[in-house]
Amino acid sequence: MSLLVKICGLSTRETLDVALSAGADMVGFVFFSPSPRHLSLETARELGKQARGRAAKVALTVDADDATLENIVETLRPDLLQLHGKETIARVRDIKAKFSLPVMKVIAVETSADLAALPGYASVADRILFDARAPKGATRPGGLGAVFDWHVLEKLDLQLPFMVSGGLTADNVAEAIRVTRAGGVDVSSGVESSPGVKDPELIRNFIRAARASEELMVR
């Protein structure tokens, strides 16, 4: 199965087009008001139309209630829901049942102890995203440009598809894939010139580097 590349936190037509044209498999849209990448529903509707049929649309939420999820699903028409908060296993199951959409549950990683909850989430989610755990006091649980120790995942035996994120860049993505054997990579800060401002050249470079490392993996 080929490597999935996700560019997350897209918020303009221009940079969304760069990601799509450069071959991103997934494009992530953030619905979390403290984030510099937060999207209004009106913008989400427009970007969703632009991305339709060109990449999988990922709606990223943090402990959102049903009404919020309903509005996002109605407007963006996502292909995947990324749950980036403290959603319980039961809540993940509930969201899947209510919205009939695949769910990617984020596991925040700092040490191997953070993998303890994995079996339970793996029994309800469709995908897992391992992201760097946000430091105490952070204004958001992700999109902080911080890496975690990928060796924590070295001996992972997970039957579910999984991705890694957290401080990835064009310079380190190959190592992240080599160590974790992840089936997908996800980036936000590493393709920005400043928080929330996606940079076309950084997007292109990241996707190019991820694809190049995929070639190495096959060999």
Ligand SMILES: O=C(O)c1ccccc1NCC(=O)[C@H](O)[C@H](O)COP(=O)(O)O
């Ligand atoms: O990107 C955000 O602002 C954000 C806000 C709240 C929850 C999650 C958020 N991002 C989640 C992502 O999927 C990011 O791509 C992931 O955390 C990696 O971010 P980065 O380290 O900046 O590449």
